[in-house]
Amino acid sequence: MWTFIKKIIQTGIKTEPMAKPVDAHIEKLGKSLEKNIAKHFKRALAIRLVDAGSCNACELEINASCNPFYNLERYGVHFVASPRHADLLLVTGPVTKNMREPLIKTYAAIPEPKRVLAIGDCAQCGGIFKGSYAVENGVSNIIPVDVIVPGCPPTPIQIIQGVLAAIQN
Numbered sequence: 001m002w003t004f005i006k007k008i009i010q011t012g013i014k015t016e017p018m019a020k021p022v023d024a025h026i027e028k029l030g031k032s033l034e035k036n037i038a039k040h041f042k043r044a045l046a047i048r049l050v051d052a053g054s055c056n057a058c059e060l061e062i063n064a065s066c067n068p069f070y071n072l073e074r075y076g077v078h079f080v081a082s083p084r085h086a087d088l089l090l091v092t093g094p095v096t097k098n099m100r101e102p103l104i105k106t107y108a109a110i111p112e113p114k115r116v117l118a119i120g121d122c123a124q125c126g127g128i129f130k131g132s133y134a135v136e137n138g139v140s141n142i143i144p145v146d147v148i149v150p151g152c153p154p155t156p157i158q159i160i161q162g163v164l165a166a167i168q169n
Contacts, residue, residue: 048081051092091103094135121152
């Protein structure tokens with residue numbers, strides 16, 4: 001074991017430093033988000049996420065936006081389990097026939113003013129699933145959408161910019 005510890009000490013840290021321009025951009029975007037959240041929602045923005053039938057690539061990027069690098073939580077963004085507590089509905093994937101009714105009920109349960117953010121190409125128009133017998137295509141065919149973030153999947157920065165655009169409307 002001591003030889004292993006000695007090897008660690010001799011090797012030192014070999015990771016690359018974080019890229020400053022990206023980090024500065026995220027920080028600037030986050031501060032703008034924090035300021036808009038304080039203006040419109042006082043303390044925090046509660047988001048209800050609905051997967052309407054996606055391949056989960058968009059969910060992975062949404063999870064990445066909450067990791068320690070992007071850390072949406074520090075700017076006052078929280079994901080909630082109940083639509084009754086939500087300020088923003090975030091929808092991913094094409095709306096499948098089975099998810100049509102739950103999506104409508106979730107939208108109805110969100111208190112006014114309702115804001116809807118569609119994430120990804122599938123939520124926009126159906127993406128690669130467009131025209132399938134099992135999907136209703138884009139989210140805007142089912143409920144009104146305020147902001148669409150295109151991409152397959154969009155990056156965490158694009159998602160954060162989409163959240164900011166949705167709360168500024």
